Amino acid sequence: MSLKLEEKAISSKQQFEPLIVAFCCNWCSYAGADLAGTSRLNYPANIKIIKVPCSCRVSPNFVLRAFQRGADGVIIAGCHPGDCHYSTGNYFTRRRFTLFANLLEYVGIEREKFKIEWISAAEGNKFATVMNEMLDSINKLGPSRKLRDGRWIRQQ
Amino acid sequence: MPRIGAFVCWCGTNIAGTVDIEQVVQAVSEMSGIVYVKDYQYMCSEVGQNLVKTAIKEWQLERVIIASCSPRMHENTFRKAAKAAGLNPYLVEVANIREHCSWVHKNKEEATKKAIALIRAAVAKASLNTELIAKEIDVENRALVIGGGIAGIQTALDIAEAGYQVDVIEKSPSIGGKMAQIDKTFPTLDCSACILTPKMVDVASHPNINLYTYSEIESVNGFVGNFEVTIKQKARSVNLEKCTGCGICTEKCPSRKSKSEFDEGLRTRGAIYTPFPQAVPNVPVIDREHCLKFNTGKCGICEKLCPAGAIEFGQEDVLVTKKYGAVVVATGFDIIDLDKFGEYQYQNHPDVLTSLEFERLTNAAGPTAGKFIRPSNNKRPEKVVFIQCVGSRDVSSRGKSYCSKICCMYTAKQAMLIKDKYPDIEVYVFYIDVRTPGKNFDEFQRRAVEEYGVNYIKGMVGKIFPAGDKLIVHGVDSFTGDTLKIEADMVVLAAAAQAKPDAEVLGRKLAISTDTNNFFTEAHPKLRPVETHSAGIYLAGACQGPKDIPETVAQAGAAAAKVIGLLSKRKLVSNPCVSVVNEDLCNGCLSCLKICPYDAIAAKELATNNHGITSKRIVAKVNEALCQGCGGCTVACRPGAIDLKGFTNKQITAEVDALCH
Numbered sequence: 001m002s003l004k005l006e007e008k009a010i011s012s013k014q015q016f017e018p019l020i021v022a023f024c025c026n027w028c029s030y031a032g033a034d035l036a037g038t039s040r041l042n043y044p045a046n047i048k049i050i051k052v053p054c055s056c057r058v059s060p061n062f063v064l065r066a067f068q069r070g071a072d073g074v075i076i077a078g079c080h081p082g083d084c085h086y087s088t089g090n091y092f093t094r095r096r097f098t099l100f101a102n103l104l105e106y107v108g109i110e111r112e113k114f115k116i117e118w119i120s121a122a123e124g125n126k127f128a129t130v131m132n133e134m135l136d137s138i139n140k141l142g143p144s145r146k147l148r149d150g151r152w153i154r155q156q
Numbered sequence: 157m158p159r160i161g162a163f164v165c166w167c168g169t170n171i172a173g174t175v176d177i178e179q180v181v182q183a184v185s186e187m188s189g190i191v192y193v194k195d196y197q198y199m200c201s202e203v204g205q206n207l208v209k210t211a212i213k214e215w216q217l218e219r220v221i222i223a224s225c226s227p228r229m230h231e232n233t234f235r236k237a238a239k240a241a242g243l244n245p246y247l248v249e250v251a252n253i254r255e256h257c258s259w260v261h262k263n264k265e266e267a268t269k270k271a272i273a274l275i276r277a278a279v280a281k282a283s284l285n286t287e288l289i290a291k292e293i294d295v296e297n298r299a300l301v302i303g304g305g306i307a308g309i310q311t312a313l314d315i316a317e318a319g320y321q322v323d324v325i326e327k328s329p330s331i332g333g334k335m336a337q338i339d340k341t342f343p344t345l346d347c348s349a350c351i352l353t354p355k356m357v358d359v360a361s362h363p364n365i366n367l368y369t370y371s372e373i374e375s376v377n378g379f380v381g382n383f384e385v386t387i388k389q390k391a392r393s394v395n396l397e398k399c400t401g402c403g404i405c406t407e408k409c410p411s412r413k414s415k416s417e418f419d420e421g422l423r424t425r426g427a428i429y430t431p432f433p434q435a436v437p438n439v440p441v442i443d444r445e446h447c448l449k450f451n452t453g454k455c456g457i458c459e460k461l462c463p464a465g466a467i468e469f470g471q472e473d474v475l476v477t478k479k480y481g482a483v484v485v486a487t488g489f490d491i492i493d494l495d496k497f498g499e500y501q502y503q504n505h506p507d508v509l510t511s512l513e514f515e516r517l518t519n520a521a522g523p524t525a526g527k528f529i530r531p532s533n534n535k536r537p538e539k540v541v542f543i544q545c546v547g548s549r550d551v552s553s554r555g556k557s558y559c560s561k562i563c564c565m566y567t568a569k570q571a572m573l574i575k576d577k578y579p580d581i582e583v584y585v586f587y588i589d590v591r592t593p594g595k596n597f598d599e600f601q602r603r604a605v606e607e608y609g610v611n612y613i614k615g616m617v618g619k620i621f622p623a624g625d626k627l628i629v630h631g632v633d634s635f636t637g638d639t640l641k642i643e644a645d646m647v648v649l650a651a652a653a654q655a656k657p658d659a660e661v662l663g664r665k666l667a668i669s670t671d672t673n674n675f676f677t678e679a680h681p682k683l684r685p686v687e688t689h690s691a692g693i694y695l696a697g698a699c700q701g702p703k704d705i706p707e708t709v710a711q712a713g714a715a716a717a718k719v720i721g722l723l724s725k726r727k728l729v730s731n732p733c734v735s736v737v738n739e740d741l742c743n744g745c746l747s748c749l750k751i752c753p754y755d756a757i758a759a760k761e762l763a764t765n766n767h768g769i770t771s772k773r774i775v776a777k778v779n780e781a782l783c784q785g786c787g788g789c790t791v792a793c794r795p796g797a798i799d800l801k802g803f804t805n806k807q808i809t810a811e812v813d814a815l816c817h
Contacts, residue, residue, distance in 0.1 A: 021815055027689050028669070034226045037255030045266040048273055048815045049256050051227070053733065053803055057787030062808055069816035083669045085689060086786035088753045096791065121689065122671050128260070152816075 018072035018138045020047045022131070023062065025055045027085035028120045029077035035124030043131040047075075054078065055116075056089035060100045063114065067147040073113045073138045075130070080118040090118070108146040112137040158218035158283055161192040161211050162275065165199035165224035167254055172197075174258040176268040180223070183272045187279050191215055200230050205237040212241040219247050219282040223275045225254040246288035246732065246802060251278035273815055280814035284807045288732035293781055295381040295728055296481040297321065299719045302373060302662070305333020306705060307486035307697025307712045309355050314716030315484075316364035320723050323478065324359065325387060326369045328417070330435035331356055333488055337418060337512060339519040341705055342569040343600035349434065349521070356436040370441055374475060376483070376665045379754075379784060380692030381728045383480045391471040393442035394428070398466035401438035405458035405467065406430055414446045416523075420513040422531065423523035428458050428467075433521065442469075482692045482719040483666065485676060486712065487659065489698035491651040492547045496554035499619040500546065500649055506531040507627060508620065508647045511563070514570055528578065530646055533625060537645030540574060541629045542567050542585040543617050547652035549588060556652045556673060561702040563650035564591045568604040570648065575608035584611045584642055586631050594704070613640065620647060653702040668693055675701045686715040694718050733802030734783035735790065737776050741797035744774035748789035748798055756782035757789060 024030040030051050036043065052058055055078025066074045076097060078090040097116050104114050117130050138144075162184045166172035177195050185193045192215045196204045199222060211217060220243065222234045227250035235245035253271040261267040299315050301308045304326030312322045324331065335341075336356075338348040359365050374386040394405075409426030416425040418432045427447040430440045448455035449469060459467040491512060494502040502508045507530050509517065520526035530537050544563055547555035564587070571583045590612070592598040604610045615634040620627050629642040655674035656662075663670045668688040669677045676695050679687040686694050694715040697708040722728075735748075739762060749757045760777035763770055776789075776798065787800040799805055 019816060021812060030226075031228060031689075034228055034252075034255040037226070037259040040259055042262065043260055045257070045261045045263070045270040048270065048277070049252070050277065050808065050811050050815065052787065052808065053800070054786040054788065056791060057800060057803055057808075059791045059805065059808075061805070062812055065809055066812045066816060069813055071812075071816050079669070082664055085667060086753055086784055086788070087667050088751075089786045089788050092751060092788050092791070120669060120671075120677075122669075122677055 016139070016143060018046050018135060018143070019070060020073040020075065020131075020134060020138065021066040021071045022047055022049045022075045022077060023052050023055065023058045024049050025078040025085075025090075026051055026053050028079035028083065029055075029117075029127065031121035032077070032119040032123045032127040035121065036127045037124075039124045041124060041128035043128045044135050046135055047131045054084065054086050054089040055093040056086070058093065060096065063100070063104075064147060067109065067144055068149045068152075070148060070152045072144045073115075073134055075115045075117060075134060077117045077119045077127070077130075080120055083120065109144055110141055112141060113144055157189040159191045159216055160189040160219040160221060160279060160282060161194070161208075161215055161217035162190055162221040162223065162279070163199055163204075163208055163211075164193065164195040164275075165204070165222070166195065166197045167225060167258075168197060171224070171254050171258045174261060174264055174267045175253060175271045176264060179268050180271050180275065184223075184275055184279075187276060189219075189279060189283050192217065199224050200233055205233070208234065208237050209241040212238065212243050217243065219249070219285060221249050221251060221275060221278050221282055223251040223253045223271065223278070226250075226252045226256070244287040244289075247282065247285050249278040249282040249285065251275045273817065276817055277811040277814040280810040281807045284804065284810055286801070288801055290729040290732045291780060292727040293381055293730045295723060295725055296383070296479045297723055298323065298478070298480050299482045299484065299723060300325065300383070300385055300478075300480040301484045301486055303333070303486035303488055303697070303699070304331030304359075304367070304369065305486065305488045305697065306335040306352060306355075307488065307699075307708045308333070308484070309352075309359050310709050310712035311484045311486055311696050311716045311719070312359055312365050313355065313362065314713055315719050315723075316362045318716075318720045319364070320720065321364050321366070323366045323368060323480070325371050325373065326367070327372055328431065329370045329392070329439075329441040330431045330437070331359060331367065331369060332432070332434075332436065334512075335705060336432065336434070337420070337515055339515045339522075340569060340573060342565045343594075343596045345569070345573075353434045356434070360436045367437065368476075369437060373662060373665055376667075378479075380690075381481050381722070383483055383692065384477060385480055385483070386475055386477045389474040389476060391444075391473050392439070393444070393468055393471050394440055395466040395468050396437060396439050398464045399439040400464050400466075401430070402463065403430070403440075404461050404463070406440050408457055408461055410455065410457060411446050411448055414443055419516045419523050420510070422513060422516055442467075482694065482722050484694045484696055484715045484719060485662070485666065485668070485688075485699055486696040486715075487656050487662065487699040489653045489702060490656055492556065492654045494546070494649065494651055497546060497649075500543065500617070500647065501620045501622060501627070502649060505620075505622050505627060507537075507645065508649065510649055510651050511566055511570065514648045518570070518573055528574065536578070537581060539582045539584070539642065539644045540571075540646045540648065541617075541627075541642055541644040542571060542583070542648045542650065544585065544587045544650045545616075545652075546649040548650075550652070556654060558673060558702070559591060560650075560653040561591070562653065562704050564601065565594070565597055565704065567648075567650050568592075568601040568610070571610040572604045572608050575604075575610060582611070584613060584644075586613050586615055586617050588614070588616065594706075615640075653698065656699065659699065666690065666693055675699065686711055686718055692722060730781065731785050733785040733800065734780050735778045735785070735787070735798050735800050737778055738797045738799070739775045741795045742775040743795050743797070744776070745794060746774070746776060747792045747794065748776050751788050751792050753786070753788070754782045754784055756784070
C-alpha cells in the first residue's frame with residue numbers, strides 16, 4: 001500500500017510541468033533569447049516569452065496576474081544596469097521589483113520563483129543557463145499555488 | 157471580435173523540423189476570432205507575402221498573425237505587406253516560433269505545444285491591437301563622427317562628399333590616429349603616412365567638414381534624426397585661427413620632460429608641442445601639466461616668441477552644443493598594458509618593445525630617424541625575437557580571450573622590413589598559430605619565411621632573462637619539443653588589441669551597448685554590421701572589434717552610406733508606440749514626469765466645466781515627438797491613467813492569460 005502511494009507521489013511529481021512566464025525587453029534580453037535560438041542552445045519549452053519594450057514596462061500587476069493564472073515562475077529580463085536602451089528604464093525595474101520580490105516572499109512565493117536577470121543581446125548563453133537553472137529550482141520547489149486562482153485548471 | 161488570419165511559416169525545416177505544422181494549423185483554426193489559417197514553406201518570400209496580401213483582401217482580415225522567425229527579423233516585412241493590402245501595419249503580430257521555439261527545443265511534441273501557446277498569446281494580443289499612425293519627425297541635416305583616425309576620416313570624407321555637413325571630434329590634438337604612427341602597411345608595404353596624410357589634408361580643407369580636435373563628448377541627448385550633443389573643447393592654450401604653425405614655440409620650449417605620446421614614449425617633447433610634423437590641424441597645444449608657466453608662473457617664452465600672438469594662457473574649456481541627425485562612433489582601439497606580463501621584462505628593459513613602439517623605431521620620421529638601433533645602447537641589433545599573442549587568445553584573467561587579428565600580419569611585416577634593410581640580422585618569430593586570412597595575406601607571410609628567411613617557431617616563450625647587454629629568450633619549439641635559448645638583442649611583443657578604456661563611458665552616453673570585452677556591439681553580427689541597436693548611431697573601425705586598415709575603411713564607407721541614407725530623408729517616421737494619458741483618470745500627481753528620461757511628459761492645465769462652474773486641474777501630457785515608448789511611466793502611474801500604445805496593460809495581460817491557458 002505504502003509502495004503504491006509512493007509510486008503515485010513519484011508519478012505526480014513527474015507530471016509537474018512548470019510554466020514559466022518570461023518578460024523580456026526588446027533591446028537586450030529578447031535579442032539574447034534570439035541569440036540562444038540562433039546558437040541552437042537548449043532550454044526547456046516550459047519557458048514562454050512575452051516581449052516588452054523595456055523591462056520598466058513590466059507592471060507588478062502582470063507578475064501577479066501570471067501567478068494567479070497558473071504560472072509557477074516569473075522572470076523579468078532586461079539590459080544590464082547602465083546599458084538600458086532608454087538609459088534609465090532598468091534602474092526603475094530594479095528598484096520596483098526589489099521591493100516587490102520582498103512582498104512576494106512574504107506572501108509565500110519563494111525567491112527562486114520570481115527573478116530579475118540582466119541579459120544582454122550578446123548573452124545567448126546566459127539566457128539559456130538562467131532559464132535552465134530557474135526550471136531546475138522550480139522543479140525542486142513544486143507548483144506555486146499561493147496566489148493561484150482557485151478556478152484555474154491546467155489545460156493540456 | 158475582429159476577424160483574424162494566421163499564417164504559419166515552415167521556414168524550410170527550421171520550424172517544420174521540430175514543430176508539427178499540421179497540428180499547429182488545426183489548433184490555431186479553433187482559436188476564437190480566427191477566420192483563416194494558412195501555412196507555407198517560406199512566408200517571408202514574395203509568394204508568402206502575396207498569400208498574406210491576398211488573404212487580407214479576400215477574407216476581409218482585420219488582424220494578421222504571422223507565426224515565423226523573430227519579429228526582430230521580419231516584423232517590418234510583414235507590416236509592409238499588410239500596409240500594401242490596405243491594413244494598418246500595427247494590426248500585425250508576430251509569434252516567434254523559430255528562435256524562441258523550434259531552434260531551442262528538440263522534443264517535437266513539446267515544441268508543437270509551445271508554438272501553439274505562443275500563437276495563442278499573439279492572437280490574444282492582436283485582438284486588442286488598435287490602428288496606430290506613425291508621425292513624421294524632422295531630420296537634422298548634419299552628422300557627427302566621433303574619432304579622427306582612419307575610420308573617422310574615411311566616414312567623414314564619404315559623408316561630406318555626398319553633400320552633408322560633418323563634424324569630426326578627436327580627443328587628441330591632431331587627427332590621424334593609430335595609422336599615423338605606423339611605418340608601413342601590410343601586405344603591400346605602402347608607406348602609411350603617404351596614404352594617410354593626403355586624406356587628413358582633405359578632411360581639413362573640405363568645405364563640409366568641421367574639425368573639433370582636442371575635444372570630447374560631454375553629453376548626448378535626443379534620438380535618431382535629432383541628437384543634441386554637447387562637445388567639450390579642451391583649452392588648447394593656442395589660438396587655432398591665429399597660429400601659423402611656424403613651430404618656433406615648440407622648438408624653444410624649455411620643458412623637455414614629457415614623453416611624446418605619438419612616439420610611444422621613445423622621445424621627449426616640449427610642454428607646448430605638435431604631436432607630429434604632419435599634424436592636422438598643424439597647431440600646437442600646451443600640456444598644462446608640464447608647462448612651467450602653468451606650474452610656476454614663470455617662463456612664458458612661447459608667448460614672447462610667437463610672431464602671430466597666438467598663445468593664450470587664459471583659454472578655458474568651451475562647451476558647444478549642436479544638433480545632429482546621425483552619429484558615427486569611430487573611436488578605435490588601444491593595446492593592452494603589459495604590466496601583468498612580467499616574464500617578458502617589458503617594464504625592466506628598454507630593448508623589449510611593443511609592436512607599436514617598433515613602428516616608431518623603424519619610421520623615417522621616428523625618434524631615430526629610421527635608423528634601426530637598440531634603445532639601450534644605440535647599436536644595431538644582431539638578433540631580434542618577435543613574440544606573438546602577448547595577451548591575445550589568453551583565457552587567463554591577465555589577457556584577452558579573443559584573437560587580435562592584426563598581429564600575425566604586422567609581425568610578418570616587421571620581420572620582413574628588418575630582413576629587407578639588414579639581411580644579416582637574424583629574426584625569430586614565436587607564434588601559437590599563424591592566421592593570415594585576407595587577400596594576399598598568406599602569400600605575404602610565406603614570403604617572409606621563404607624569401608627573407610625569417611625563422612618561425614611554433615611555441616611560446618616562457619621567460620626572458622636580461623644577461624649583460626643581451627636578452628636570453630627561453631622558449632619551446634612545440635614541434636620538436638626542444639627548449640630553446642636565444643640570445644637576442646631586441647624583443648618585440650605583439651600586445652593584444654583592446655577596446656579604449658573609456659569605451660564603456662561613451663557607450664553609456666550614447667546608449668549603445670558594449671560586449672564583454674568593451675567593444676561596441678553591432679545590431680546584427682552578420683546583417684547589420686555597422687548599425688547599433690540605437691537608431692541613428694553607427695560604428696566604424698576597431699571600436700567594434702580588432703580589424704585591419706582595409707576592413708576599417710570598408711566599414712567606414714558602409715557607415716557613411718547608412719548615414720547618407722538617413723540624412724537624405726527629409727522626414728523620419730516616428731515610433732507610434734508611445735504613451736498616452738487618459739485625462740479622465742489622471743489625478744495630476746505627475747509621478748510620470750519625474751521618471752521620464754526624455755522629458756516627454758509635461759503638466760497641462762485642464763479646464764472642466766461642471767454645471768456652469770469652471771474649475772481647473774492639472775493633468776499629465778505626453779509629447780509624442782519626444783516619447784520613445786519605454787513604458788516606464790505606465791507603471792509609475794498610480795491611478796493607471798497612462799498606457800503605452802502597442803503594449804497596453806490589457807494587451808500584456810491578455811498575453812499572460814493566453815500563455816497560462
